[in-house]
Amino acid sequence: MRLGVIEGDGIGHEIVPPTRLLVDEALAVVGAPKVEWVPLAMGHSAIEEFGAPLPEQTLTALDDVDGWIIGPHDSASYPQEHRRGTPPGGVVRKRFGLFANVRPARTFTGLRSVASQMDLVIVRENSEGLYADRNMFAGAGEFMPTPDVALSVGVITRAASERIAHTAFRLARGRRKHVTIVHKANVLPMTTGLFRDVCFEVAQGYPDVRVDDEHVDAMAAHLVRDPSKFDVVVTENLFGDILSDLAGELSGSLGLAASLNCSDTTAMAQAAHGAAPTIAGHNRANPSALFLSAAMLLEWLGDRRSDFLLTRASHRISAAVAGTFEAGTATADLGGLASTSTFTEHVLARIHRR
Known part of the structure; x- marks a missing residue:
């Protein structure tokens, strides 16, 4: 190897x-x-x-x-x-x-933490969304038509939503068989609404896995209040980045925030934290x-x-x-x-x- x-x-x-x-x-x-x-x-x-x-x-x-x-x-x-x-x-x-x-977050015996009990995995779609380096074939995903106006393009596709949903449901089958879909379809119905709907469609192929959904703002509150209710959380790029950092701190420190970036054929181990200069x-x-x-x-x-x-x-x-x-x-x-x-x-x- x-x-x-x-x-x-x-x-x-x-x-x-x-x-x-x-x-x-x-x-x-x-x-x-x-x-x-x-x-x-x-x-x-x-x-x-x-x-x-x-x-x-x-x-x-x-x-x-x-x-x-x-x-x-x-x-x-x-x-x-x-x-x-x-x-x-x-x-x-x-x-x-x-x-x-794939970003797990759990509490450890012997460590102080904000959360009393937590053992969950956030599965973050990593190839599109609102990230400027991942949402355009050519050019930048952020642009400024005038010095006082800044715009950003967000991309959600059926194909990317399907493959990340399959990743989450397969992972849940080896854990506690529960997937929570996180979105903001009440205000972004076309983009995150598509993500939510495609994840529910994929869920039909996993009848042994319980599935529910949460708005991202409510999800942040639930993580602080009682993260023990969640098993596998699947969400788009930006929401997953924010929620996984929150979960890392709830477990005790971002120094515990493990992360795996993977496709179906390749994987990279990289901690979620930065270089801490x-x-x-x-x-x-x-x-x-x-x-x-x-x-x-x-x-x-x-x-x-x-x-x-x-x-x-x-x-x-x-x-x-x-x-x-x-x-x-x-x-x-x-x-x-x-x-x-x-x-x-x-x-x-x-x-x-x-």
């Missing part, structure tokens, strides 16, 4: 290497073959070496790997000439058709989100290859992170005292436990 590994910017240099180590250890413990890692450049290091934040060499190399782990990018700090256009993460998602962004280099970053994202990647690969060793390795990583929290070890964003390296050592130790 060949996996790409991209450190990116900011805290990426502190959380990506231990994630790679964690994957190696988990695979070794369960008896799986070693990974062939393919280090690739992105961000400031790529600008220095190749003159671009996401060089063509990196994209070409990604064509030949089975999946990849990617750190955050800090495009706001790039030189002015490299801030224009689509950020590196968006370029990768678009080139490889990573239409599904203010703490970069201080050994304070929480690597949990990327650890859990890597576990999701192994599980995704295990499912598609029918390889139970990859699935077992995935579960070992997830259990080791949860066990570390339960034992009282956490980073500063979670109210703990552990550094990045100390937290990693504790998780690695638990990888080897039965």
Whole structure:
């Protein structure tokens, strides 16, 4: 198995290497073959070496790997000439058709959190919506006809809505068999109304899964009040981005916000948080989100290859992170005292436990 590994910017240099180590250890413990890692450049290091934040060499190399782990990018700090256009993460998602962004959120024993009980997954349509880098074949999705007027194009299609709905319902079948469709059809009846209606049509093919729907504003309130009522939440791009960040904070910190970007054939593990430049280099970053994202990647690969060793390795990583929290070890964003390296050592130790 060949996996790409991209450190990116900011805290990426502190959380990506231990994630790679964690994957190696988990695979070794369960008896799986070693990974062939393919280090690739992105961000400031790529600008220095190749003159671009996401060089063509990196994209070409990604064509030949089975999946990849990617750190955050800090495009706001790039030189002015490299801030224009689509950020590196968006370029990768678009080139490889990573239409599904799967973002779990749960509470952990031993951690303080706003939510008392939560174990849900937000399935976010990742290829269209109101995002300017994903809704036009050519040109920009945002434009200004005058200096005082700004417009944005939002795109919802039947095809994209169908495939993300199937992703959500298939996922729900392996969980608690409940899907909630989130939309804003009361004020956006043509766009988010189409999304809602197509999801309900797809639901007819999954009679064993309970389905309901919520307006996005009501959904935000329900998540704060009682997130335990939800299992799999499927929604369009912008709503999914906002709700998943909210759910991450409700679980204790965005440092827990794992994420998998995938198509039917390719997957990328990338934590939902950013590069956190203010703490970069201080050994304070929480690597949990990327650890859990890597576990999701192994599980995704295990499912598609029918390889139970990859699935077992995935579960070992997830259990080791949860066990570390339960034992009282956490980073500063979670109210703990552990550094990045100390937290990693504790998780690695638990990888080897039965």
